[in-house]
Amino acid sequence: xxxxxxxxxxxxxxILIVGLxxxxxxxxxxxxxxxxxxxxxxxxxxxxxxxxxxEEFARQVEAYRAQSGGxxxxxxxxxxxxxxxxxxxxxxxxxxxxxxVVGEKDIWDAMVxxxxxxxxxxxxxQANLFDEEKLKExxxxxxxxxxxxxxEAWYNWLNTEKSIKQNLERQAYTSLxxxxxxxxxxxxxxxxxxxxxxxxxxxxxVPYVSIPDSIAEVTIGDIKKYVASNTKKYKPxxxxxxxxxxxxxxxxxxxxxxxxxxxxxxxxxxEEYSNAAKATVKIAGLKNATxxxxxxxxxxxxxxxxxxxxxxxxxxxxISEAVFNAEIGDVIGAYKENGYYKISKLVEVLQxxxxxxxxxxxxxxxxxxxxxxxxxxxxxxxxxxxxFNLVKNNKAKFIEVADEINSDGTKGKGGDIGWIRKxxxxxxxxxxxxxxxxxxxxxxxxxxxxxxxxxxxxxxxEQTKAEKAVKLATYARLIEASEETExxxxxxxxxxAAAIAEGKSLEDVAAEKGYNLKSALxxxxxxxxxxxxxxxxxxxxxxxxAERNVGDYKRFDIDVNGNRGYAVVYLSEKTSKDEVAISxxxxxxxxxxxxxxxxxxxxxxKLSGSTLEEIAASGNxxxxxxxxxxxxxxxxTGVGNEPAVVGAMSTIxxxxxxxxxxxxxxxxxxxxxxxxxxxxIENYETFRNTIxxxxxxxxxxxxxxxxxxADIDDNRATFF
Numbered sequence: 001x002x003x004x005x006x007x008x009x010x011x012x013x014x015i016l017i018v019g020l021x022x023x024x025x026x027x028x029x030x031x032x033x034x035x036x037x038x039x040x041x042x043x044x045x046x047x048x049x050x051x052x053x054x055e056e057f058a059r060q061v062e063a064y065r066a067q068s069g070g071x072x073x074x075x076x077x078x079x080x081x082x083x084x085x086x087x088x089x090x091x092x093x094x095x096x097x098x099x100x101v102v103g104e105k106d107i108w109d110a111m112v113x114x115x116x117x118x119x120x121x122x123x124x125x126q127a128n129l130f131d132e133e134k135l136k137e138x139x140x141x142x143x144x145x146x147x148x149x150x151x152e153a154w155y156n157w158l159n160t161e162k163s164i165k166q167n168l169e170r171q172a173y174t175s176l177x178x179x180x181x182x183x184x185x186x187x188x189x190x191x192x193x194x195x196x197x198x199x200x201x202x203x204x205x206v207p208y209v210s211i212p213d214s215i216a217e218v219t220i221g222d223i224k225k226y227v228a229s230n231t232k233k234y235k236p237x238x239x240x241x242x243x244x245x246x247x248x249x250x251x252x253x254x255x256x257x258x259x260x261x262x263x264x265x266x267x268x269x270x271e272e273y274s275n276a277a278k279a280t281v282k283i284a285g286l287k288n289a290t291x292x293x294x295x296x297x298x299x300x301x302x303x304x305x306x307x308x309x310x311x312x313x314x315x316x317x318x319i320s321e322a323v324f325n326a327e328i329g330d331v332i333g334a335y336k337e338n339g340y341y342k343i344s345k346l347v348e349v350l351q352x353x354x355x356x357x358x359x360x361x362x363x364x365x366x367x368x369x370x371x372x373x374x375x376x377x378x379x380x381x382x383x384x385x386x387x388f389n390l391v392k393n394n395k396a397k398f399i400e401v402a403d404e405i406n407s408d409g410t411k412g413k414g415g416d417i418g419w420i421r422k423x424x425x426x427x428x429x430x431x432x433x434x435x436x437x438x439x440x441x442x443x444x445x446x447x448x449x450x451x452x453x454x455x456x457x458x459x460x461x462e463q464t465k466a467e468k469a470v471k472l473a474t475y476a477r478l479i480e481a482s483e484e485t486e487x488x489x490x491x492x493x494x495x496x497a498a499a500i501a502e503g504k505s506l507e508d509v510a511a512e513k514g515y516n517l518k519s520a521l522x523x524x525x526x527x528x529x530x531x532x533x534x535x536x537x538x539x540x541x542x543x544x545x546a547e548r549n550v551g552d553y554k555r556f557d558i559d560v561n562g563n564r565g566y567a568v569v570y571l572s573e574k575t576s577k578d579e580v581a582i583s584x585x586x587x588x589x590x591x592x593x594x595x596x597x598x599x600x601x602x603x604x605x606k607l608s609g610s611t612l613e614e615i616a617a618s619g620n621x622x623x624x625x626x627x628x629x630x631x632x633x634x635x636x637t638g639v640g641n642e643p644a645v646v647g648a649m650s651t652i653x654x655x656x657x658x659x660x661x662x663x664x665x666x667x668x669x670x671x672x673x674x675x676x677x678x679x680x681i682e683n684y685e686t687f688r689n690t691i692x693x694x695x696x697x698x699x700x701x702x703x704x705x706x707x708x709x710a711d712i713d714d715n716r717a718t719f720f
Contacts, residue, residue, distance in 0.1 A: 011477040046713040047089035047172035056374035188688030196678035207666035216598035240543040241582035243575035248565040263341040292473035303476040309469040350470035353463040359415040364454035384455035522581040525717035
């Protein structure tokens with residue numbers, strides 16, 4: 001009793017402990033330390049100080065995944081819903097400051113104007129016109145169902161209304177911003193003159209390629225310094241880099257031979273003890289079997305029966321010669337194909353066309369597939385026979401009757417089914433009796449044929465040229481790793497993990513064992529994919545655990561596109577959210593820029609002189625002429641596109657030598673001798689419109705700018 005009393009006294013404490021344990025089960029363990037912070041537990045993030053409720057966010061994620069039919073992964077859904085919430089919160093502040101209010105009538109008018117609402121049969125009256133009252137009735141019914149305990153459809157409708165409201169608000173805000181953008185006629189005139197002034201001058205050009213790359217070496221330190229000074233372009237974000245060794249669970253040679261032996265044991269008859277018969281019984285092998293579907297099922301074939309016919313080109317190349325030289329009843333194999341060991345029995349050989357064109361008249365009966373007929377089977381057969389006698393020698397009558405009584409897609413086409421390919425005809429989805437008739441009879445044949453759909457009068461119209469085809473009964477077993485092999489592979493992965501635990505280098509052990517060591521660089525907190533391992537969210541979550549440090553490692557069970565295995569993963573590098581990870585993509589982008597800067601400095605050091613001729617001589621090059629250059633098309637003949645150089649030539653003082661200009665392909669010194677202004681025109685409205693259109697066309701950047709300037713706190717990775 002004393003113990004029970006103590007338990008009762010501490011009941012709230014126990015409940016709290018159990019709650020923490022359950023919370024730890026569904027969240028990253030590092031989240032527990034923030035449990036008592038309500039903002040951390042109940043918020044998935046915040047925009048400009050306004051929090052995003054975690055539970056509401058989770059509901060929206062699940063709703064999105066449900067709408068996608070399961071095609072969206074969890075992280076894809078999380079990212080989509082996050083962007084929706086961010087957009088909503090960002091615009092909310094702007095709308096309040098701008099005084100924009102969207103009322104219920106605005107939402108309703110926009111809703112009833114939607115084509116999917118206007119054209120829906122649900123909301124049309126007897127005159128087939130849209131009826132607002134029917135829409136209102138539909139919404140009221142959704143609300144009633146929600147109150148009765150079925151809220152899903154109602155919630156979807158509310159989300160639709162919310163989406164309409166947000167679109168109206170954003171349209172209004174964008175229109176308001178756009179109205180303030182424009183250009184004057186004077187600006188249009190300046191634009192006309194600026195882009196059409198013809199420039200004549202001279203220049204000295206020294207290409208960057210004149211300096212070897214080895215002299216202008218760029219270090220990782222240089223790149224880091226450049227990136228650190230350009231944080232607007234290269235945004236800081238926490239990253240993790242991994243090294244790993246993957247162990248695939250694949251069959252050993254012994255496993256391969258064991259499966260082959262099992263498959264071969266099913267060729268001939270064998271004796272087995274039967275518990276039911278209390279005696280040894282004889283079991284037919286594939287060679288003596290007659291019911292092949294039953295044989296495959298009884299002996300647990302890993303592939304179902306294939307009733308198709310195959311030309312030589314459709315038979316595996318390693319057995320095609322043997323199959324086409326075999327006699328009916330011969331068994332070929334065991335042979336390997338697509339990860340299986342197989343044995344195949346030659347069941348049938350015949351000449352088959354590749355495609356057949358046919359027509360039919362169908363008489364269904366009650367109980368036949370997709371039939372609504374009330375005819376008995378006997379009545380349908382009698383009707384089909386009488387139609388056959390009427391149309392068998394009369395093509396016009398065949399077409400007439402088919403158009404009159406057919407109820408399928410051939411109605412109105414004279415019963416024409418069109419061309420059916422062999423592989424389609426003998427597939428599981430096509431009727432076997434229909435296929436047998438059109439492929440095993442000649443052109444012009446017409447006959448009553450019973451199928452699962454009823455009685456058909458089938459006529460063969462055309463056939464392609466026939467060639468030899470075979471039908472095979474094939475027994476197959478998947479070549480899988482044995483339990484012993486799986487254990488050996490697991491032991492290899494565990495041994496590698498143990499070696500790291502002992503302080504050995506993953507790189508050294510991998511080299512010693514001949515393992516393929518791979519890297520996954522600069523993973524982000526919400527990544528799902530690990531390069532080389534496909535979708536492995538568990539590994540990314542592990543790497544971003546708050547307690548994880550460089551040098552930590554773990555063995556993971558993985559499944560890569562259906563192939564099971566293990567990965568021993570080592571955390572090789574981590575950056576904080578205030579750092580920029582120097583990725584191969586950043587290196588590839590920045591290195592040429594910095595290299596050209598260094599080359600420009602080296603070129604400048606060796607150039608001297610007060611005239612273009614002296615500068616050209618010091619650089620072992622020549623002075624070049626430039627004419628008819630303008631900013632509308634900043635091309636320098638013999639060099640290429642050089643907007644910075646042409647821009648400088650449009651503004652520098654005439655006859656004055658410029659400072660060194662760093663161009664796209666090299667360094668330049670320029671001197672402008674003449675600028676020819678374009679002729680004046682009466683009206684610059686066209687050029688004003690061009691500027692205005694360009695400015696207003698950039699309103700798509702509005703959300704991007706608002707997002708960049710917003711204070712966004714993102715906790716998604718903590719919960720997902």
